[in-house]
Amino acid sequence: MANKKINKKNIAELLSDWSKQFTVFVPSRENGTTTIARWDGKDTGFLDWNRNTAVPPKAAFLPPMEEMFSFKKDMQKVNIELPPADDQKRLIFAVRPCDAKAMAILDKTFKDSYEDPYYLSKRKNTVLVGLGCINPYDSCFCTSVGSSPTNSADVDLMLIDIGDQFLVEGVTDQGKELVKMTGQLEEATEADETRAKDARDTAQGKVTKQLDTKDIDQKLLASFEDQDLWKEIAAKCVSCGICTFLCPTCYCFDINDELIKDQGTRFRNWDTCSFPVYTKMPMENPRKEKWRRVRNKVCHKYEFYPTLFDIIACTGCGRCIRRCPVNWDITRALERIPAKAQS
Numbered sequence: 486m487a488n489k490k491i492n493k494k495n496i497a498e499l500l501s502d503w504s505k506q507f508t509v510f511v512p513s514r515e516n517g518t519t520t521i522a523r524w525d526g527k528d529t530g531f532l533d534w535n536r537n538t539a540v541p542p543k544a545a546f547l548p549p550m551e552e553m554f555s556f557k558k559d560m561q562k563v564n565i566e567l568p569p570a571d572d573q574k575r576l577i578f579a580v581r582p583c584d585a586k587a588m589a590i591l592d593k594t595f596k597d598s599y600e601d602p603y604y605l606s607k608r609k610n611t612v613l614v615g616l617g618c619i620n621p622y623d624s625c626f627c628t629s630v631g632s633s634p635t636n637s638a639d640v641d642l643m644l645i646d647i648g649d650q651f652l653v654e655g656v657t658d659q660g661k662e663l664v665k666m667t668g669q670l671e672e673a674t675e676a677d678e679t680r681a682k683d684a685r686d687t688a689q690g691k692v693t694k695q696l697d698t699k700d701i702d703q704k705l706l707a708s709f710e711d712q713d714l715w716k717e718i719a720a721k722c723v724s725c726g727i728c729t730f731l732c733p734t735c736y737c738f739d740i741n742d743e744l745i746k747d748q749g750t751r752f753r754n755w756d757t758c759s760f761p762v763y764t765k766m767p768m769e770n771p772r773k774e775k776w777r778r779v780r781n782k783v784c785h786k787y788e789f790y791p792t793l794f795d796i797i798a799c800t801g802c803g804r805c806i807r808r809c810p811v812n813w814d815i816t817r818a819l820e821r822i823p824a825k826a827q828s
C-alpha cells in the first residue's frame with residue numbers, strides 16, 4: 486500500500502473522525518506532568534512537543550492502580566465479582582517508537598508467558614498510531630538498543646513529520662484498514678517520500694548518546710557476584726523509585742485488599758524493586774542492601790529479559806536518566822561492567 490499524507494492543520498478533524506469509532510487518547514498535560522489522556526476534542530498542541538511524555542503509555546494498559554475484583558464473604562464462601570469488561574475500542578495517537586517498542590516488550594510477560602486478562606483486554610482493543618521523533622532528548626539512546634526515532638515496527642500506523650504535513654504509513658493490517666477508512670488522507674508523492682527519508686536520517690543522526698550493548702547479558706552474568714563493583718554503581722542512588730515507575734518496560738505491581746467488615750476490593754498498584762521493602766518476606770529480605778536492588782534493576786533489563794525472551798527490556802527512552810533526582814545514568818552503569826568477571 487502506498488503511503489499517504491495529511492496536513493498538520495487537519496489533525497483535529499482526523500482525531501474527531503476517529504473518535505466516532507474509538508476512544509482517542511493523546512499526549513496530554515495533567516497535574517503538572519505529561520502523560521497519555523483522553524483527547525478533549527480540540528487540543529493538538531502536543532504535536533509541538535516533539536518528544537515522549539513523562540508518564541509512558543504503559544499506564545493506559547497497566548494503570549498505576551487497578552481494581553482486580555470485589556468480594557463479599559458469607560458463612561460458607563467468598564463471592565467474587567469481576568469489574569465490568571473493559572472492551573472499549575481505543576486509539577492512542579502520537580505514541581513514540583520507543584514507547585511502542587515497550588509495549589511489545591511488556592507483551593512478552595503479560596501475553597506470551599502468562600495471559601493477564603486486565604492487560605490483554607486493553608491491549609487487544611487498542612490501535613497504536615506512532616509519531617516519529619524529530620528532536621530527541623540528549624538522554625535518548627534508542628539506536629543503541631535496536632530501534633530508531635522513527636522506527637515503525639511496533640505501531641499500527643506511523644506518522645513522520647515532513648514539515649507542514651505528516652507522511653502516513655499503514656504498518657499492520659489494522660493500520661492499513663484504518664488508512665483506507667480515513668477520508669482526510671491524500672496520496673503521498675515521491676517528493677514527500679524523499680522528505681520523510683531525510684527526516685528519518687536527520688532524526689537518527691540526532692541520537693548522539695551511545696551504549697555498546699554487544700554481549701551485555703554475558704558481561705552482566707560474569708560480573709553478577711562482584712559486590713564492590715555493584716556497590717560503586719549503586720552508591721548515589723537514593724532508592725526513590727522514580728526511574729522504575731516512569732520506565733515504560735517496568736511492570737512490577739503489588740496487590741492489596743481494601744476491606745470493610747465482610748466485603749472489599751482487591752487492587753493492584755505499581756511497585757518497584759528499588760524500594761527496600763519490595764522483596765520483604767516473613768523470614769527474610771533477599772535485597773536488603775541497595776546495591777542488590779540496583780543490580781536487579783539493571784540485570785532485569787539487560788540480562789534476565791534477554792535470557793528469557795531474547796530482547797533487551799530497555800528501549801533507550803532515557804526517562805530514567807532525565808527524571809533521576811541524583812543523575813544516576815543506566816548507560817554509565819552499564820559502561821562500567823567489564824568484559825570478564827573480576828577475579
Ligand code: SF4
Pocket residue numbers: 721722723724725726727728729759805808809810811812813
Ligand atoms: S530515580 Fe535515580 S535515585 Fe531514584 S531509584 Fe532510580 S536511580 Fe535511584
Ligand code: SF4
Pocket residue numbers: 728731732733734735786798799800801802803804805806815
Ligand atoms: S531503563 Fe531507562 S532508558 Fe531504558 S526503557 Fe527504562 S526508562 Fe527508558
